[in-house]
Amino acid sequence: MNKIIQINLAGQAVSIDEQAYQKLSEYLKQLENHFASTPDGSEILGDIESRIAELFFSKLKKGNAFINDTDVTEAITLMGTPSDMGIEDEYEEQASNQTSSVETSKKLFRDPNDRVLGGVCSGLAAYFGMDTSLMRVITILLVVFAGLPIFIYIILWAVLPEATSPQDRYRMYGDATTVNDIVDSVRNEAKGVASRVKNEASTVANNFKKNAKSYSSSGGVTNGLGQVIRFFSKIFGAAVLTGLVATAIALIVILLSNAAGGLDINWHGEEVTTPSLLKSPTLNWIFSISLLSLILIPIGTACYGILTYIFNSENYINLKAIFLAWLICLAVFIGTSIYSAGNLNVESFKTFGEELRQNENFHNSIEPVSPIDPLDPIEPLESLEPLEPLEPAEPLEPLEDWVYPDSI
Amino acid sequence: MDIYLHNQMKIENTQSQMRKGVLEYCILTLTSAGEVYASDIIRHLKDAKLIVVEGTLYPLLTRLKNAGLLKYEWKESDQGPPRKYYSLTTEGENFKTELAATWTELTTSVSKITNTK
Numbered sequence: 114m115n116k117i118i119q120i121n122l123a124g125q126a127v128s129i130d131e132q133a134y135q136k137l138s139e140y141l142k143q144l145e146n147h148f149a150s151t152p153d154g155s156e157i158l159g160d161i162e163s164r165i166a167e168l169f170f171s172k173l174k175k176g177n178a179f180i181n182d183t184d185v186t187e188a189i190t191l192m193g194t195p196s197d198m199g200i201e202d203e204y205e206e207q208a209s210n211q212t213s214s215v216e217t218s219k220k221l222f223r224d225p226n227d228r229v230l231g232g233v234c235s236g237l238a239a240y241f242g243m244d245t246s247l248m249r250v251i252t253i254l255l256v257v258f259a260g261l262p263i264f265i266y267i268i269l270w271a272v273l274p275e276a277t278s279p280q281d282r283y284r285m286y287g288d289a290t291t292v293n294d295i296v297d298s299v300r301n302e303a304k305g306v307a308s309r310v311k312n313e314a315s316t317v318a319n320n321f322k323k324n325a326k327s328y329s330s331s332g333g334v335t336n337g338l339g340q341v342i343r344f345f346s347k348i349f350g351a352a353v354l355t356g357l358v359a360t361a362i363a364l365i366v367i368l369l370s371n372a373a374g375g376l377d378i379n380w381h382g383e384e385v386t387t388p389s390l391l392k393s394p395t396l397n398w399i400f401s402i403s404l405l406s407l408i409l410i411p412i413g414t415a416c417y418g419i420l421t422y423i424f425n426s427e428n429y430i431n432l433k434a435i436f437l438a439w440l441i442c443l444a445v446f447i448g449t450s451i452y453s454a455g456n457l458n459v460e461s462f463k464t465f466g467e468e469l470r471q472n473e474n475f476h477n478s479i480e481p482v483s484p485i486d487p488l489d490p491i492e493p494l495e496s497l498e499p500l501e502p503l504e505p506a507e508p509l510e511p512l513e514d515w516v517y518p519d520s521i
Numbered sequence: 522m523d524i525y526l527h528n529q530m531k532i533e534n535t536q537s538q539m540r541k542g543v544l545e546y547c548i549l550t551l552t553s554a555g556e557v558y559a560s561d562i563i564r565h566l567k568d569a570k571l572i573v574v575e576g577t578l579y580p581l582l583t584r585l586k587n588a589g590l591l592k593y594e595w596k597e598s599d600q601g602p603p604r605k606y607y608s609l610t611t612e613g614e615n616f617k618t619e620l621a622a623t624w625t626e627l628t629t630s631v632s633k634i635t636n637t638k
Contacts, residue, residue, distance in 0.1 A: 123602040153583045160579040163602045164560065170601030193574025283530045 117179050123159065123166040128179040136185045137165075147195035149425045161192060196277075222276035222285040223269075228429065230417070231270035239285045264358075271424060350419040357419075361412050364405060372401035396453050403445040410439045544571055546624060548581060549609065549617040552591060556606045582607065590616050 115130040129137070144161060148154030168188050169180050177184070224235035227245060238248035255261040276285045371390055391397040414435055421428045547569070551562045559582060566572045585591045590613035593605040609617065 125602050148580075151580070153587065157579045157583050160559065160582070160605070161576060163604070164575065164579075167560075167598075167601040167604075191575055193576035195576075197574045198576040198580050283527075283534060286527070 122169065123163040125166045125170060127166065127169050128173070129169075129185075130179055130181050133180055133182045133185045136182065136189075140185075140189050143195050144198075146425045146427075147198065157198075165192065219286075220281075220284045221273055222281055223273045224285065225275045225277065225427070231266070231420075232275065233266055233269045233273065236273060236276070236285065242286075267420070270420070275426065347423050350423055354416055354419045354423075357412050357416050361409055361416075364408055368401045368405040372398045391453050391458055393453070396449060399445065400449045400453065403442050403449060406442040407439065407446050410435060410442065540571070544581065545585065546617070546620045547571060548578075548585065549590065549613060549620065552607050552609050553614070553617055555608050556594070557608070558604050558606055562607070585613075589613070 115132055117128055117130050118134055120127050120129055120134060141158070141162065144158055145154075148157055151157065165188050168191070169184065172180060172184050219240065221240050222236045223232035224239060225232055227235040229249065234249045234252055235245045237243075238245040241248075252261075252266070256263060256266075274281075276282045391400055414430065414432075417430055418428065420426075421430075544566075547566065548562060551557060551565055559578065560575075562582075563572070563575050563578055566578065572578060582591065586593065586607075589610055591607050592610050593607045595603045596606050598604045
């Protein structure tokens with residue numbers, strides 16, 4: 114049993130079953146993403162919607178009560194996939210107008226066919242003629258041991274275009290390489306990001322105008338309000354993304370230092386090291402890492418989802434695999450938690466607490482305990498007069514020979 | 522990168538360059554009949570095996586319109602939503618005549634070369 118719903122497609126009321134509707138709106142969403150960066154994308158999309166509406170109309174005229182799944186599939190095969198609707202030609206034309214020659218020079222791309230995250234590493238590897246795995250290993254080593262900030266990767270991800278057409282792929286491998294090429298391509302792409310944002314804004318404006326003329330190809334997919342909502346939800350997404358990244362960084366610092374054996378904190382101006390959570394260093398390590406992964410996996414997935422949404426790129430995320438990895442972390446976490454229930458570093462925490470308290474008392478004792486009451490002056494002690502120094506005793510004179518008187 | 526992929530890209534690149542120019546010329550010729558509907562253009566192009574899916578045409582029509590070679594008018598239709606009917610602008614007319622001349626030149630040159638080979 115299927116629900117039949119009424120939709121507005123290019124200004125036509127169409128009855129369609131729910132499953133078919135899902136399929137159609139997914140397809141139109143794909144097209145919308147594909148044409149999002151084309152100046153007249155909304156117009157092209159409107160043409161395609163009109164055509165699909167017409168195809169449906171003729172089906173309904175033939176006596177079908179509603180549009181079903183087969184009709185939608187038929188229409189989609191007739192119209193073709195987004196990749197059949199080449200818009201990269203237009204890009205090339207714009208590019209060659211500027212440089213007045215067909216561009217065959219090497220260019221930095223992201224490789225969508227060979228990606229772990231954004232395809233940045235494979236793109237760089239292609240550019241430098243290196244092995245992709247080697248590039249990935251080098252990147253990870255640089256991040257972990259040399260402190261290369263992760264956001265450089267994210268910036269490259271945002272700035273570099275995907276190599277979608279054969280021409281792009283050709284240029285991705287290119288011929289000659291100089292440092293200037295890299296600087297140039299990054300600079301050009303920075304302009305590209307600006308124009309992508311500008312395009313987005315102009316599409317919104319165009320759609321508003323179109324709606325004002327009351328000639329809208331609604332269907333809930335390309336209308337102006339939807340565009341505005343999408344635009345602002347992207348900005349909101351960027352804010353959420355920043356928050357998530359900050360949280361993740363804080364968690365990484367806290368849990369990794371716990372894994373490393375304790376956290377240095379500043380307590381009343383003194384450096385104190387907290388004891389690690391568990392007695393056994395190994396258990397402590399496993400516990401921290403699994404807890405960290407448990408939290409970071411959903412955060413990372415959300416970040417990736419938001420990024421693909423913001424940049425209209427395709428989402429290559431494998432939710433099943435991620436969920437599986439998360440379950441494994443959960444199992445490890447629960448396992449270590451149960452196993453280490455008796456392994457809690459209770460004594461260390463007790464002594465640590467004692468230490469903190471002493472610290473606090475020490476600090477408190479410096480300050481006056483209670484103010485002295487001025488009404489009750491303490492009487493000064495009577496001072497004792499200094500004792501006079503003793504005079505040195507005169508030397509005793511030798512006794513004269515005492516003569517006992519003869520006669521008394 | 523392996524040589525096969527490299528060559529494949531070169532071929533695809535050249536093919537798409539060749540097809541691009543020809544497709545533009547054919548669309549202009551089909552529109553020169555005046556007031557044609559997109560699906561009529563599509564039907565002809567499909568018959569001639571120049572395009573496979575309809576979606577290819579819409580970006581092209583929009584581009585030619587933006588270049589000032591085509592214009593369109595909305596017309597009501599009993600088949601569904603209002604339709605865009607395309608026709609050539611004066612500039613498009615000139616453009617088409619020039620392309621026609623170039624095409625005749627090209628076909629003679631190319632057949633001369635491929636025949637003498």
